[in-house]
Amino acid sequence: MTNRIIRRWWPAFALPTFLAFVFGFIAPFIIGIYLSFTSFTTITDAEWVGVENYILAFQDPVFLHALGLTALFAIVTTIIINVAAFFIAYMLNKAIRGAKLFRSAFFLPNLIGGIVLGYIWQLLLNGVLSQWGLSLVLDVKYGFIGMVIVTCWQSIGYQMIIYIAGLQAIPDELIEAAAVDGATSRQITFRIIVPLMMPTVTVCSFLTLTGGFKMFDANLALTGGAPSDSSAMLALDIYKTFYGRIGFEGVGQAKAVLFLIIVGVVALIQNAATRSREVES
Known part of the structure; x- marks a missing residue:
């Protein structure tokens, strides 16, 4: 009876969500890709320019600098957050x-x-920095360190919860059996707990790595890209190009598409690497 009702009425439940997904995500996504190949100020006056926007994006030294800075930021925060979150969760x-x-x-x-x-x-x-006559916007290294501190402080607790869930899923019998066999705490941690935690590590590293690449709020609030956009990361550089440079809307859209591709490729590589580690474990 229940299955018959579901087969009869499933469109009433599924179609609204599907339509919202199409009009709220798929359609803007396709339009955005199209606009990246045009020169426009509004959608109605877009003129096709081909790959010119992408060429200009790669010729923009601020964009290339932001790409390198974002990659460094993502790597640093991923390592610090996951190591700290696992240690706190373990304790x-x-x-x-x-x-x-x-x-x-x-x-x-x-x-x-x-x-x-x-x-x-x-x-x-x-x-704190004013005690030495410094500020976050005086040099890119101070802004970078500040963004790392803020991101780690905000994210470690969230990843800690995921790691605690992974630790609680490990059967106590395995740890007890290892202890009976004479394994030390160090051996239990690195030979049993860490290998069994690899699926959790995959999830947490994926979240932190992609989150590092997409970081925008703290970058905007802490430094705003100062000095001279040297502390601007990818998301902020795209925002400034699109909204702050008249006539460069198409270039900003091209940067956004490149940003999507970069984050997607990095996420796939990271996921494949950690998945292979799971199989080895």
Whole structure:
């Protein structure tokens, strides 16, 4: 009876979601790719220019610098966040007093919006740097370090929750059997726990790596790309090109398409690498 009802009425439930997906994602996505090959100020006055926008994008030194800076940022934050999140999850997964309170405290920064968080940390970091006559926008290295600090502080708690779920899924019998066989804590960690945690590592590294490439809010709030756009990462550079440079809307759209391709390729490579590690484990 239930299956008959589902077969009869499934369009009433599926079609609204499907239509929303088509008009809210697929159609803008296709239009965006088309616009990347045109010169336009609005959709109605787009003129086909071919690959000129892509050539201009690759000739833009700010874009190339932003690409390198974003790649470095994604790698650094992925390593720091995952190592710290796994260590904290490992410690808080044990039966210690106040573990739930500490989990909540580490997770709370994830609930704060990126723009708000960026401006709060801008005041804090500039207040500290001012003791030496420095600021986040004085040099790209200060802005970069500031963005790493903010991103790690916000993201570690979220990844910690995922790692705790992975740790709790490991059968206690395996760890107990290893301890009975004389395995040390170090051997249990690196020979049993870490290999069994590889599916969780795949998920967390995927989230942090793609999140690092897509970082925008903290970049805008902390430095705004200063000085001279040297601290602007890909998302902010695309935003500034599209909205801040008259006549470069098509170039900004081309950069957005390139950004999509780069993030997609990086995500596929990372996923394949960690998946192969899972099989080995």
